[in-house]
Amino acid sequence: MTHPTLEMYNYHVWANGVIIDRLSELPQEIYHKDIQSGFSSVSKVLSHIYLTDYSWFEIISGKGMNEAMASADELREHVETKSIEEMKKLFIEISEQYKAFLNDQEDIEKLIVVDNPYAGLLETSISETILHIVTHGSYHRGNIATMLRHMGHTSVMQDFGLYLYAK
Template identity: 55%
Template sequence: MTHPALEMYDYHVWANQTILNRLKELPQDVYNKEIQSVFPTISKAIAHIYLVDACWLDILSGKSMKEAMADSAPLTAGVESKGMEEMEKLYVQISERFKTLLNQQENMEKRIMLDNPYAGQRDTSLSEMVLQVVNHGTYHRGNITAMLRQMGYASVMTEYALFWYS
C-alpha cells in the first residue's frame, strides 16, 4: 500500500500540472502581467513554489535547512526568468527527483531533527516534510487562482478530492 504522504505528493504534482495547463490556455501575457497581489506576477508565484520544492528536496536528501536555503537563493533569479514551458520542464524534473528519493525510503515516518533558522528545532518525520511541500503548493496555487480572478480569468479546480477521480 502506498504511504498517504506519497499519494499527497502525487496530488501536488497533478495540481501543479493542472494549474500550468490552465495558464497555457490563457493569453501569453497573463503569465508575466504585473498586478498588485501577493506576488507581483503569476510567473513569480510559480517560481516560488518550485524553489521551495527544491529546498525541501535538498532537506529530504540530507542537507540542513540553512544549507538548503542558502543553496536555493542563487537559483531564484534564473528560475524567475524562465518562461512557462521551461518551468513546466523544471517541475517534471523535480517531481521525478522527489519520487525517486521518496520511493527509496524504507520508513516515511523516520524522524529527523529539522533546524529552521527562523523558528528553531523540531523533531519531524519525512512524511510531515512531504505534507509541508504539498500544503505550501496548495496555498500558493490558491494565490494564483485569486490573481487570475483579479485579472478577469477563471482558474481551474485543483482540489484533492478532484485528484481522486483523475
C-alpha cells in the same frame, strides 16, 4: 496500497500540472504581468512553489536548511524569468527526484532535524515534511487562482477530490 503521504505527494504533482496547463492556455503576457497581490506576478508565485519544493528536497536529502535556502536563493532570479513551458519541465524534474527518493525510502516516518534560522530546531519526519510541501503548494496555487480572477481569467479546479476522480 500507496502510503497516504505518497498519495498526497502525487496529488501535489497532479495539481501543479493542472495549474501549469491552465497557465499555458492563457495569453503569454499574463504569466509575468505585474499585479497588486501578495506576489507581484503569477510567475513569482509558481517560482516560489518550485523553489520551496527544491529547498525541502535538499533538506530531506540531508542538507541543512541554511544550505538549502542558499541554493534556492541562487536559483531564484534564474527561475523567475523562465517561461511557463520551462517551468513545467522544472516541475517534472523535481517531482521525478522526489518520487525516486521517496520510493527508495525504507521508512517514510524517519525523523529528521531541521534547523530553521527563523524558528529554531524541529524534529519532524519525512512524511510530515511532504505534507507541508503539499499544503504549501495548495495554498499558493490558490494565490494563482485569485490572481487570475483579478486579471479577468478563470483558474481551474485542482481539489484533492477531483484528483481522486482523475487518477
